[in-house]
Amino acid sequence: MKFVVACDSFKGCMSSVQVCRCIRSGIQSANESHTVYEFPMCDGGEGTAEIFRNIYHGDTSTAQVLDAYGKTIEVTYGIVPEQNMAIMEVASCIGLNMVEREKRNPMIANSRGVGLLLKDAVAKGYKKILLGIGGTSTTDGGMGMLQELGLHFFDASHRRLRAGIYSLGQVDYIDKRHFVDWNDVEILIAVDVKNHLLGKQGSAYTFGKQKGLYPTQLEAVDQAMRHYRDKIYEFFHVDINQYEGSGSSGGIGAVLTGLLHAKMVPGIQLCMQEYHLEDVIAQSDIVITGEGQSDHQTLYGKVPYGVGQLAKRHGKPVFCLSGALGIGYMDLYDAGFAGVFSSADRAMDFMTALKTGPQKLENLAYSITKTIDAIAKMK
Structure with missing residues (x-):
């Protein structure tokens, strides 16, 4: 047989x-x-970059980035020079499995490292990025990533906010004057879930507990994320909750799709197609x-x-x-x-x-x- x-x-x-x-x-x-x-x-989570690098017979590159708690680390990602493509995964820098269970603090974990990873690939001239976004330790709405890409978030007292769950509900103003202009960069996101960003089936309620949130915190985090969604809409006129899969990676896919015109596809479908x-x-x-x-x-x-x-x-x-x-x-x-x-x-x-x-x-x-x-x- x-x-x-x-x-x-x-x-x-x-x-x-x-x-x-x-x-x-x-x-x-x-x-x-x-x-x-x-x-x-692979489905967009841990191991995605290695699988697709092997499928495309690619090579590797390295980048200095930050983990979810601000520690400098070196990560490896795939490159396919003949296709001008970089292949990376958010789990390489802010992966849930990088932090011991008892040391996880989802309230301050952020996605700045993802922004640095993307900037490294673009700085090296890659115009197509395949990004797996499963397996993260963050629920910061992609705020940290967006800060590294040039956005600045302020509260009602005009104080600049640091990325993290604590800041989501405090956003009052977004300064987008220095946001990256990546109209010539194509970002394809391999996503491993269908959940939307908000609600009982959203990011906080579905994935919050495995990232270290207590059940008593879930409603407040969902409400903070809802405020953040509203502010993104106010300044960019796009609803980041509308996309299927927007609840993955604590909102990273949602803001990449809404603000940088990335395309989300089921990682498993992409993998099966290439095989x-x-x-x-x-x-x-x-x-x-x-x-x-x-x-x-x-x-x-x-x-x-x-x-x-x-x-x-x-x-x-x-x-x-x-x-x-x-x-x-x-x-x-x-x-x-x-x-x-x-x-x-x-x-x-x-x-x-x-x-x-x-x-x-x-x-x-x-x-x-x-x-x-x-x-x-x-x-």
Whole structure:
């Protein structure tokens, strides 16, 4: 049989390349006659830059930027000189996984580093930028990024504001005289969610808790973001909440789209398109996908959902192998999945799960392949 393995990374444990390799090893250990086609996937989050750099056979460049708390760091991003294109991801400088859980402070985390990253690429002459915006630690509405791109925000007392959640509700005036003029720069944003910026399904309510906000803070942060949206509209005459995906990355995609005319596209769709994945799936027998944790968010633009939809379109059985299963994972069955499994075979602490993850995932792929083979023999 022909297996297509198209998986996202298991954040903090394995890259998408490693995940695909483990599953392939499990399949071929169970039955070496099976053919396995590997497609390391991304959806706009962590690992996006590396995946697309490999797809386009690109090179690398480096930049000095700031992390979410103002520390100077060096990051690497992809370049494709023949296409005059830079490939980068916000997670490289303000990624959620860059900060230990107990040290996260979402109230002061900001996106200045993203602005510096974009400026570095433009200063080096790149006119096309592919930007993955998933996996951030910030909810500052992209204010920090915009400050690095030339905007200045002031409160009602004419004091310049520092980027961060604290400042969103205090914006009274925006000085745009020094805002960058990038009419000749094309920015394509790979986004991994469909949520809008505001409301119960918006940035604060949906992603705030994982970034360190307390449940009691969510309404106030959403209201502050709403004020910020209103001020952006007042000075730029554009509603940054209108775009599907504007709730990703704490508003970074929203302001890039509204103020710099960037285009947001589902990262998984772009990845599948560049791989010509649908053509491969159409000629396959079994499709396997996966991610670090499958839950209610999986159906909102994540890798397993995108891959699963292609498999469903061509009548191929698709299985989801993830590191963990969270609330709402059973909805994947309604979306057409033949099986949804966790590689964790018993209760364990987080560090043990990371250490044993690769072998457990390989074991799971082995067991599923044996089951598939046994069913096939019964027909």
